[in-house]
Amino acid sequence: MKFVCPTCKEELEFDDRSENEKKTTVIKNTKEETSLADTVINYMSWFVAFPIFIIAHKLLPNPDWIFNLDRFLIGIIIIMGLRLILKKFRVGVIGALIISLIWLSYGSLAGEYGFISVYRDYKEMVLTMIKNPHPERIVLETLKPFPNKSVIKKAIDFENPLVRNFAVASSKNFKEVVGDYKEHRTIIQCFSVFKKINSNWEYVSDPVSREYFAKASESMEHLSGDCDDYSILMAACIKSIGGTSRLIHTNGHLYPELLIGSKKDLKKIIRLVKQKLFSDESYNKRLIYHIDDYDQVWLNLDYTEKYPGGPFMSETILGVLMLD
Template sequence: MIQLNKENFYQIRSKFQLKKPWDRFVIFFLSIFITIPLFIVLHQNLIDPIWYLSLDRILLFIIVFVIVYGVLYALRTIMIICLALYILVLIYGSLFGSFTFNSVFEDYNSMMYSMNNNPFPQDIIVAKLLPFPNKNEILRAIEYESPKVRNFAIMATTKHFKQIRGYSDYRNLIQCFAVFKEINSRWNYVNDPKNGDYIATAHESLLYFSGDCDDHSILMSACIRSIGGTPRLIHTKGHIYPEILIGNKSDLEKVNFLIKNILFPEESHRKQLNYHIDERGQVWLNLDYTAKYPGGPFLSEEILGALTLE
């Protein structure tokens, strides 16, 4: 009886076992397919030591691949079962989960682009800030609940980037970039009255799209807030400009790819993104009126204060 059971076991196992040399080919390619999503997860969650030419990430990929290949080789006698389980997991993730075939491709594409293009964006920690000047008056001027402000912001989202497909997790951010494009393409810089500091409300600035830096910042912040974005104002010596929250450094890779390849490819060609990281590790992208694309060069880098709208 024992001998019969062993024979049955070996017969069943042989049915699920690939013949040589095909087993090694299948193991190799399956290892690649499994390594890529695992590598992306590790890349997004491990501290980046920023080695030259991203050698740390290359080494990480090789280590993950070797481990996956070793495990699959040890299970080569049930390779068909392993292959079927892997396909079922990906199909389930595509139908019911958040990590789908498309998300794996988008994450990998964004990661590879950032490793080869603009790998060291400007990184400034914001801390120990001073009180924000004219805070209460500026907050009153940011009329994000005004129908006129929201209607303008909605108009901008229908005018720019409406045709962009995919990147559903970044839809709101793309719409905020549409607002940025519309305002900055129309903004006309006009000084305040001499010996005075005139703070225009958001709906005032919608009349002629003119004013100084604080007027631009108020309008930009109001419009972005009106459609669900999170803006803030940065105060430097003699200047105020808006920024937008884009998430963490993993999100920065996606945004970097979107801005430089899909949304603002001409404006950002061979240029880097400029951003700040706050004390919680959140990334804020520059939206100054002098910028031709989100994350354009800072007009002034000496930060004195920050006013966040949440």
């Protein structure tokens, strides 16, 4: 209700509703706010629950219940648990979400890390976890810090037709050997790509003013650049023909590694490199590799030598960027 004050002549407003009506309005507004927050939390629960479920599914023993009811129960427990945790810290969660949305909006408009990048990374992570026997490793590697991670991953444009065509054309150096080692066909083709890039690479420094990360589709044209560009091109080409690689960050340097299998495959791959594919280049030299916590063997593909498994520039590992 509005009225004019006889003293100050100003129009004033008076809430003439009863106390019950006022309380009802406050409760209604509170419920609407709570409902919106709950909806947001529910969506976030599903977003986080899916990768957690994949890990639980692969790590927990399977009692083989009818209709996979055990897996269904695990999923329900994970979602309900996440909802309880997120609701308990509702204010912090909503605040973090708002900040993230602002940051991603800016990134999308500026052509940097934005909503499309988040979708691509989430999709890639989930699909990789489904295929990988150790999905927890994917999550741990994703959370680990790695300098310029998003820029480097964006530069590895392995789906670019030019990169794919370059990799396919470069994979034919050892086609006469593949027939005798069909189980290692992809590894041999990756070695062929390594030979093409490694033997033709020309080192060119970045601009003095800043670090420049050339896309694989740029570097393949002239086969030149610094260690970042070399690693990006190598990783993109390997991924485009079905190989699995990762990037290692060490003191002032970045280099690629190729997954060649487990320990049981190591002797055969070493013999393949030293006797069949790179016998002259690797004569009287040893192959250098890393064995991770899951007994997977990663062979060094740096440009320190003209054969896979050359020496490390530095044995210190400051970060690992998984690409598959």
